[in-house]
Amino acid sequence: MHIVVCIKQVPDSAQIRVHPVTNTIMRQGVPAIVNPYDLFSLEEALRLKDVHGGRVTVITMGPPQAEAALRKCIAFGADEAILVTDRAFAGADTLATSYALASAITQIGKDQAVDMVFAGKQTIDGDTAQVGPGIAKRMDLQLLTYVSQVDALDLMTRTVRVQRRAEGGVQVLTTKLPCLVTMLEGSNEMRFASMDNMFRAARYQLKVWDRVAAGIDDVGKIGLKGSPTVVSKVFAPQARTQRAEIIDTESGEPRDIALTLLSKLFTQHPKLGEAISKRAT
Amino acid sequence: MSEEKRVPVKKAGKGKYELSEQLKAYKGVWVFVEHERGEVHPVSWELLGEGRKLADTLGVPLSGVVLGAPGLATRRFCEEAFFHGADNCYLMEDAVLNNYRNQPFTKGLTDLVNAYQPEILLLGATTQGRDLAGSVATTLKTGLTADCTELNIDMENRSLAASRPTFGGSLLCTILTLNYRPQMATVRPRVMALPDRDNRRLGSIVEHPLGLIEADIVTKVLEYIPDNRQDKPQLAFADIIVSGGRGMKNPDNFQLIWDLALMLGAEVGASRPVVQAGWVEADRQVGQSGKTVRPKLYIAAGISGAVQHRVGMEGADVIIAINNDPNAPIFDFATYGIVGNAMTILPALTQAFKQRLAMAKMAG
Numbered sequence: 001m002h003i004v005v006c007i008k009q010v011p012d013s014a015q016i017r018v019h020p021v022t023n024t025i026m027r028q029g030v031p032a033i034v035n036p037y038d039l040f041s042l043e044e045a046l047r048l049k050d051v052h053g054g055r056v057t058v059i060t061m062g063p064p065q066a067e068a069a070l071r072k073c074i075a076f077g078a079d080e081a082i083l084v085t086d087r088a089f090a091g092a093d094t095l096a097t098s099y100a101l102a103s104a105i106t107q108i109g110k111d112q113a114v115d116m117v118f119a120g121k122q123t124i125d126g127d128t129a130q131v132g133p134g135i136a137k138r139m140d141l142q143l144l145t146y147v148s149q150v151d152a153l154d155l156m157t158r159t160v161r162v163q164r165r166a167e168g169g170v171q172v173l174t175t176k177l178p179c180l181v182t183m184l185e186g187s188n189e190m191r192f193a194s195m196d197n198m199f200r201a202a203r204y205q206l207k208v209w210d211r212v213a214a215g216i217d218d219v220g221k222i223g224l225k226g227s228p229t230v231v232s233k234v235f236a237p238q239a240r241t242q243r244a245e246i247i248d249t250e251s252g253e254p255r256d257i258a259l260t261l262l263s264k265l266f267t268q269h270p271k272l273g274e275a276i277s278k279r280a281t
Numbered sequence: 282m283s284e285e286k287r288v289p290v291k292k293a294g295k296g297k298y299e300l301s302e303q304l305k306a307y308k309g310v311w312v313f314v315e316h317e318r319g320e321v322h323p324v325s326w327e328l329l330g331e332g333r334k335l336a337d338t339l340g341v342p343l344s345g346v347v348l349g350a351p352g353l354a355t356r357r358f359c360e361e362a363f364f365h366g367a368d369n370c371y372l373m374e375d376a377v378l379n380n381y382r383n384q385p386f387t388k389g390l391t392d393l394v395n396a397y398q399p400e401i402l403l404l405g406a407t408t409q410g411r412d413l414a415g416s417v418a419t420t421l422k423t424g425l426t427a428d429c430t431e432l433n434i435d436m437e438n439r440s441l442a443a444s445r446p447t448f449g450g451s452l453l454c455t456i457l458t459l460n461y462r463p464q465m466a467t468v469r470p471r472v473m474a475l476p477d478r479d480n481r482r483l484g485s486i487v488e489h490p491l492g493l494i495e496a497d498i499v500t501k502v503l504e505y506i507p508d509n510r511q512d513k514p515q516l517a518f519a520d521i522i523v524s525g526g527r528g529m530k531n532p533d534n535f536q537l538i539w540d541l542a543l544m545l546g547a548e549v550g551a552s553r554p555v556v557q558a559g560w561v562e563a564d565r566q567v568g569q570s571g572k573t574v575r576p577k578l579y580i581a582a583g584i585s586g587a588v589q590h591r592v593g594m595e596g597a598d599v600i601i602a603i604n605n606d607p608n609a610p611i612f613d614f615a616t617y618g619i620v621g622n623a624m625t626i627l628p629a630l631t632q633a634f635k636q637r638l639a640m641a642k643m644a645g
């Protein structure tokens with residue numbers, strides 16, 4: 001079995017700070033990590049490989065530095081890694097990104113047919129959840145998003161059964177390979193990298209593909225040119241009403257502050273006060 | 282959209298954008314009416330409320346789009362769509378549309394768009410809406426902006442200006458889809474206000490066939506297991522929410538949030554770092570990548586008010602912020618602010634509410 005996992009290198013948002021004065025984000029020195037949502041998909045792919053054998057290839061489209069993220073995946077146990085990188089990809093929105101990745105995965109499939117593609121549910125930086133569905137559509141794969149559990153995989157009949165998170169419940173679905181799966185967060189836990197795999201990752205020669213190697217000849221479909229959406233402006237959110245009415249804390253005693261706040265709350269928002277009071281009964 | 286664009290912003294500002302004649306034919310605002318188990322997701326009504334404003338600005342009709350199995354329910358959904366502002370509905374009925382599945386719904390919605398050509402198509406950013414929107418936008422090769430917090434019309438270009446938070450910052454960005462149609466966007470539940478329901482409103486229904494049979498569809502639904510609603514926090518519809526952030530410092534202090542919430546019969550919310558640290562379950566995260574809430578009262582302790590948190594809770598009627606930093610951004614949009622240590626203010630608040638409620642009880 002051949003599984004391809006799409007990953008993205010992202011800045012570790014937990015370590016991003018907003019500049020207290022200028023209100024802009026401070027990217028410098030923020031470490032890059034594998035998009036956390038992708039790891040649930042990678043782990044699931046590795047588990048399937050543990051049971052059914054075969055091979056896991058990880059792929060990313062990104063700048064040359066993204067190689068570090070791919071190496072991390074090799075350390076976790078992926079077999080091969082491909083970095084798709086080209087200046088022509090710059091400025092890609094999700095439509096252009098899914099086109100580039102679908103082309104590259106099609107290229108990978110020429111070497112050994114791809115049975116399943118995994119992608120992250122969404123990234124922590126773009127947060128769109130659109131690239132997975134986009135790749136599936138372009139490659140005509142069955143799409144299984146928000147999967148909380150892969151129940152069964154039968155390579156003879158080429159069917160897979162999964163549990164998918166829907167609004168208000170869980171769908172149990174079966175479908176045929178090839179398919180594309182995005183895993184729900186928390187559905188599994190990434191294994192520890194083994195010593196062997198860590199050594200392998202350090203020495204691993206990853207494949208670097210440019211646009212041509214990824215099988216893309218139409219530059220009109222990638223990068224900024226291939227992106228229907230444009231960012232027209234960036235702006236600060238408007239103040240909601242005005243700044244908060246600051247409760248006078250001169251008196252300093254928490255008890256007094258609390259009582260002052262409550263009397264304001266109950267007199268200035270009588271309806272809310274009523275709703276709160278009702279809770280007493 | 283859009284992975285974030287670090288690189289060149291395509292200059293949209295330079296004058297007007299002329300649409301091709303073919304794309305000019307795209308008219309009208311559509312809202313996909315999402316339903317599961319015989320119930321319409323409220324986000325669809327919220328979108329109709331917002332869609333109404335867009336349609337009026339553009340001077341075009343507002344339509345609901347209902348896909349489902351034949352039966353009374355789908356007609357009822359169309360009727361409800363009229364009550365919530367739609368002028369007409371596109372209805373596609375077929376037995377294979379009984380449960381949501383990507384393949385038939387993608388075909389159905391794509392066919393409808395190609396046949397009737399709307400200029401704007403809005404969907405809820407739910408598991409169903411996101412699954413469908415990504416597939417439909419890719420099939421139509423058009424732009425899609427996810428998780429918008431604001432929708433407007435850019436009159437100069439007669440285009441949808443969809444705004445959403447930028448990455449990791451305290452800024453929002455506006456995204457346009459200039460020479461592609463329809464312009465697609467998703468909006469998360471509770472971000473937009475529910476419009477008034479007017480049960481005298483009428484509308485017309487346009488029916489369109491799907492043209493698929495079950496044998497064409499590869500994915501099968503074996504079972505649907507409904508959630509047990511009791512064991513899940515119901516943040517989205519809570520009247521009062523008490524939320525804690527990283528400023529609570531540790532899980533022990535976070536107990537003070539629970540104490541106040543319990544006193545008020547409120548739900549407990551949290552900022553993302555608190556969820557990431559594992560102090561509370563992921564279902565309690567408020568914000569861009571968590572839940573959007575619209576309570577009557579939102580109490581935020583030790584939360585700085587980053588834009589990703591703010592977009593999830595600024596729809597609250599009253600916001601009380603407790604933060605020891607007088608310059609914390611949350612004071613820019615809270616109703617009341619207390620500059621002080623949450624560890625001492627919270628217990629005092631719990632005590633004060635307790636007394637209030639006891640008095641209210643005595644007063645009957």
Ligand SMILES: Cc1cc2nc3c(=O)[nH]c(=O)nc-3n(C[C@H](O)[C@H](O)[C@H](O)COP(=O)(O)OP(=O)(O)OC[C@H]3O[C@@H](n4cnc5c(N)ncnc54)[C@H](O)[C@@H]3O)c2cc1C
Pocket residue numbers: 013124125126127448449450525526527528529551552553554555566567568569570571572582583584585586587588589590593603604605606609621622623624
């Ligand atoms: C793509 C993306 C999506 C995101 N989605 C979300 C989301 O859904 N929800 C979310 O919340 N965040 C989200 N974030 C993170 C967001 O940018 C902020 O980092 C986060 O909201 C900060 O949480 P916080 O306010 O708890 O922590 P901090 O920003 O660290 O603020 C802690 C606050 O506590 C105050 N404080 C410290 N000690 C005390 C004390 N003793 N008493 C009172 N106050 C005290 C400090 O002054 C400070 O203002 C997202 C980020 C990205 C990049």
